[in-house]
Every structure is written in C-alpha cells, then in structure tokens.
Amino acid sequence: MSAIKDWDAYRAALRERGREFSALHPELVKAFTALSGAAAKAQHLDAKTRELIAVAITAITTCEGCMDAHVRKAKAAGATREEIAEALGVAVALSAGATFTHALHVLDAVGE
Structure with a gap:
C-alpha cells in the first residue's frame, strides 16, 4: 500500500509553522494548548x-493536523486499523445524514 501523504514530513512542517505562530501570538497558542489539554483529560471515557471519536470528527472537519495527531494518539491508546475504520464509517454515515437533512432545507428554500 502506498501512502497518499508523507505524514511524518507533514507533522514536522506543521510543528515548525506552529512555533512560528506561537512567537507571533503566544497568548492564543497558550490558550489553545490549555483547551486541548483540558479536552484530553479522560473522566468518563477511556x-x-x-x-x-476525535478521529471520526477529523474526517468530517478535514483538519489534517488534527487527523495526524489523533490517529497517532488512537494507535498509542491501542486502537486497531479496523476500529479506526469503523469510527470513520460512523463519520461517513453522519456526514451523509447531514447532507440529506440540508438537502431538505434546500428544497424548502426552492419552495413549491
């Protein structure tokens, strides 16, 4: 299987750009880091x-940096390729459901 993207190179470049942004807007990056840390604290879910859940959401939001980070974290937490694929299946179904629902709104906008 060949990869579509070199995720290790992508991650390294993203981290470098993140350091640049942090130098330009340190308070924002500090707040984002605190928010991410708070969201990562497990209380009721392992x-x-x-x-x-995060991997599935990244497929919907299309954030490649999030995708990279959360796939790595999911694998480190013991998630298998099959479990990740199943979570992605939920994301695909929900995306289709959201599109279906919005299609109904479009039809409402068209009128009768």
Whole structure:
C-alpha cells in the first residue's frame, strides 16, 4: 500500500509553522494548548474511545493536523486499523445524514 501523504514530513512542517505562530501570538497558542489539554483529560471515557471519536470528527472537519495527531494518539491508546475504520464509517454515515437533512432545507428554500 502506498501512502497518499508523507505524514511524518507533514507533522514536522506543521510543528515548525506552529512555533512560528506561537512567537507571533503566544497568548492564543497558550490558550489553545490549555483547551486541548483540558479536552484530553479522560473522566468518563477511556483514552481509546476519546481518540476514536476525535478521529471520526477529523474526517468530517478535514483538519489534517488534527487527523495526524489523533490517529497517532488512537494507535498509542491501542486502537486497531479496523476500529479506526469503523469510527470513520460512523463519520461517513453522519456526514451523509447531514447532507440529506440540508438537502431538505434546500428544497424548502426552492419552495413549491
């Protein structure tokens, strides 16, 4: 299987750009880091479940940096390729459902 993207190179470049942005707007990056840290604290869900949810959401939001980070974290928490694929299936179904619902709104906008 060949990769579509070199994720290690992407991650390294993203981290470098993140350091640049942090130098330009340190308070924002500090706040984002605090928010991310607070969201990562497991209270009721185990780490693997939380990361599978995050992976599914990244497929919908199309944030490649988030995708990279949460796939790595999901694998570190013990998620298998099959579990990640199942979580992605939920994301695909929900995206289709959202599109279906919005299609109904479009039809409302068209009128009768």
